Amino acid sequence: MYKITLSEKETPKKWYNIAADLPVELPPSTQTEEGHQIDNLPKLFSKYVLQQEMSTERWIDIPKEVRKVYKQIGRPSALFRATGLEKYLDTPAKIYYKREDQSPVGSHKLNTAIAQAYYAKKAGAERLTTETGAGQWGSALSLACSLLGLDCTVYMVNVSFKQKPYRKTVMHLYDGEVLPSPSNRTEFGRKILAEDPNHPGSLGIAISEAMEDAFNDDSAFYTLGSVLNHVLLHQTVIGLEAQKQFAKIDEKPDILVGCVGGGSNFGGAAFPFMKDKLSGDLDCQFLAAEPASCPTLTQGEYKYDYGDTAGLTPLMKMYTLGHEFVPPSVHAGGLRYHGMAPLVALLVNQGLVEGRTVNQTELFQAGKLFANTEGVIPAPETCHAIKVAIDEANKCKKTGEEKNIMITFSGHGLLDLQGYDDFIEGHLTQ
Incomplete structure (x- = not known):
């Protein structure tokens, strides 16, 4: 079977909260002596997502209004089998891929953007602010705000703002306001620009700007596209659907691979399966693929750190390269983040998830091979996971194991063609 689908009636009605089943307690976010970041959270986020952020309830209802929009944007998404790639690799492994690229904005990000916009409007917001790296999250939130009648302001990492002009076009089509970060709009942005007018930006800086903007506007809330517990919660529709799809063909995954920047698409896919692993019902290896240029899981330190550069967030226990770390200007802008979702970080620390690094030329080689064998052009971020999956399939070829x-x-790479062109022309660095 090449494609395993679900009916609209099989769209999940509840999100899965892994906080209920963790092997050890999740270290809490903490206040700092210098500020009152935790006290500020109700000013920055709607009360509804803050409740989800702190919840240890295993299953949380997805509002009917959110499920309605999920169906409108094409959920449930299909699970495909990569038979062309399998044939090329001559591997006994079966390779499946969950198609989050088929959403209107071309990525998984809408799963939480819709939920966060819904809860913000319910709490009385008129505008949402956020950051974006490659532009997928900014596009998703712009569309979610457009569908739900909210204004949207997006601080886009400067290097991606220049590398990916059509992401800006998508956001503008959805009536999103897009600013290069660091920007002159915020005090923190002006401070960075005064030190370096050509600063490439980082997700940490863009987060600081978006938070400052929301904090100074009583009609606005801040939203985050990854890292936080409630964001990964909303993304579990990916894994919950995939569980049903594997059940339809009487199979289970032996290896689950996802790319990681902040951890949302990986956590969303992995957590429902991790629940089965923790209960002893599934024997599965979980691999988190990250850029060699931003090796948070493989070279970062597991400690408390800020989620942004200015230090406006509470301190979170996570793998981090330091909140002032500025990654190289690689094309996988969505993965250029100094930290990692605390939930994913805890599972790595407990030995339940393994980090793998991929360099820039390797990921584009994998993306080109996938395009040649499957016809789908992956986003540079997604290519990290594809490269690791290819490595595992090649191991199966050597051992003869028939793993799933x-x-x-x-996400798709149709707005990332400059990166592919640079790869084809031989202009990319490692």
């Missing part, structure tokens, strides 16, 4: 490998196909 699942890739979280987080």
Whole structure:
């Protein structure tokens, strides 16, 4: 079977909250002596997502209004089998990929954007602010705000703002306001620009700007596209659907691979399966693929750190390269983040998830091969997961093992063609 689908009636009605089943307690976010970041959270986020952020309830209802929009944007998404790639690799492994790229904005990000916009409007917001790296999250929130009648302001990492002009066009089509970060709009942005007018930006800086903007506007809330518990909660529709799809063909994944920047698409796919692993009902290896240029899981330190550069967030226990770390200007802008979702970080620390690094030329080689064999052009971020999946399939070829490998196909690369062109022309660095 090449494509395993679900009916609209099979769209999940509840999100899965892994906080209920963790092997050890999640270290809490903490206040700092210098500020009152935790006290500020109700000013920055709607009360509804803050309740989800702190919840240890295993299952949380998805509002009917959110499920209605999920169906409108094409959920449930299909699970495909990559038979062309399998044939090329001559591997006994079966490779599956969950098609989050088929959403209107081309990525998984809408799953939480819709939920966060819904809860913000319910709490009385008129505008949402956010950051974006490659532009997928900014596009998703712009569309969600457009569908739900909210204004949207997006601080886009400067290097991606220049590398990916058509992401800006998508956001503008959805009536989103897009600013290069660091920007002159905020005090923190002006401070960074005064030190370096050509600063490439980072997700940490863009987060600081979006938070400052929301904090100074009583009609606005801040939203985050990854990292936080409630964001990964909303993304579990990916894994919950995939569980049903594997059940339809009487199979289970032996290896689950996803790319990680902040951890949302990986966590969303992995957590429902991790529940089965923790209960002893599934024997599965979980692999988190990250850029060699931003090796948070493989070289970062597991400690408390800020989620942004200015230090406006509470301190979170996570793997981090330091909140002032500025990654190289690689094309996988969505993965250029110094930290990691605390939930994903805890599972790595407990030995339940393994980090793998991929360099820039390797990921584009994998993306080109996938395009040649499957016809789908992956986002540079997604290519990290594809490269690791190819490595695992090649191991199966050597051992003769017939493993099922699942890739979280987080987004398409049709707006990332400059990166592919640079690769084809031989202009990319490692």
